[in-house]
Amino acid sequence: MIGVGISGWRYAPWRGVFYPPGLVQADELEFASRQFSSIEINGTFYSLQRPESFARWHDATPDGFVFAVKAPRYITHILRLRDAEEPLANFLASGVLRLGAKLGPILWQLPPSFRFDPDRVDAFLSLLPHDTRAAARLARRHGARMRGRVWLETDAKRPLRHAMEIRHESFAVPAFVAMLRKRRVALVCADTVEWPRLMDVTADFMYCRLHGSTELYRSGYGPKALLLWARRVKAWAGGREPADAARASKKRGPKRARRDVFVYFDNTDKWRAPRDARSFAKLVGAGPKASRPARRAGRTTRPSRKARGSAP
Numbered sequence: 001m002i003g004v005g006i007s008g009w010r011y012a013p014w015r016g017v018f019y020p021p022g023l024v025q026a027d028e029l030e031f032a033s034r035q036f037s038s039i040e041i042n043g044t045f046y047s048l049q050r051p052e053s054f055a056r057w058h059d060a061t062p063d064g065f066v067f068a069v070k071a072p073r074y075i076t077h078i079l080r081l082r083d084a085e086e087p088l089a090n091f092l093a094s095g096v097l098r099l100g101a102k103l104g105p106i107l108w109q110l111p112p113s114f115r116f117d118p119d120r121v122d123a124f125l126s127l128l129p130h131d132t133r134a135a136a137r138l139a140r141r142h143g144a145r146m147r148g149r150v151w152l153e154t155d156a157k158r159p160l161r162h163a164m165e166i167r168h169e170s171f172a173v174p175a176f177v178a179m180l181r182k183r184r185v186a187l188v189c190a191d192t193v194e195w196p197r198l199m200d201v202t203a204d205f206m207y208c209r210l211h212g213s214t215e216l217y218r219s220g221y222g223p224k225a226l227l228l229w230a231r232r233v234k235a236w237a238g239g240r241e242p243a244d245a246a247r248a249s250k251k252r253g254p255k256r257a258r259r260d261v262f263v264y265f266d267n268t269d270k271w272r273a274p275r276d277a278r279s280f281a282k283l284v285g286a287g288p289k290a291s292r293p294a295r296r297a298g299r300t301t302r303p304s305r306k307a308r309g310s311a312p
Helices: 025-032 051-060 073-078 085-093 096-102 118-125 132-139 174-183 223-237 273-284
Strands: 002-007 038-041 066-070 103-109 162-165 189-192 205-212 260-265
Touching (some): 051 096, 085 096, 085 132, 118 174
């Protein structure tokens, strides 16, 4: 599959532009999930969510929809991957498994100041569960502060994928690529002028985040840029690698008959992201799983203050 979407969904500048005028905030995810086949949840990066939030997100989206889940910055930015076993269990216990079949890759975004530390990184990667039953077992080791707000079940054993986004040039070495391949973790291909943009294939899927190629978070993607990325994505999806792939390792990833690819737009102070994602989805044939409008799209009451979605 090719999943194309946006990073987050609750942004004020989108209202009346991407979202129809009068659409209430509580219905924004339902609307967005009918425009795209996948969305990256950002709110999980800033704080642990609750099981009822994941259940609500699951129920608001159509069958076949896939969420990527951004892992907590407490693990990546505060602990910097040290002593992460209990925090990882807390994250998995917070309700992630309530997404069921809609749970896609978990994104581990490292800070720009994080330099490659082979022992620390490999020790962390070794903790990551690779199926939902293993995740449920780890979630049961959550800390005491999580009691009363956990979800520790999975309705089926499914693969659980992980992707790591690096933002320091010290990671652009063959040893890191080999480590990811050993641990079956995807290397995020991040399009930005400020961090390494690597295209090494390290897992059975690819994960791309398009932040803006000429100015971080601000530049949009014109037709030529979108066509270039479409060629790359189609190559990955076809089990190959792009001819212009920039790699840290000379060793290519294994060829496959096909490969899942996830692409998320996170550019131009967010406001260009939906438009670019829509255009790109058409180029790669990755339209939404359902095209029907949100159930309450015409309602014109003011957004609920209690409604929760992903944070900016």
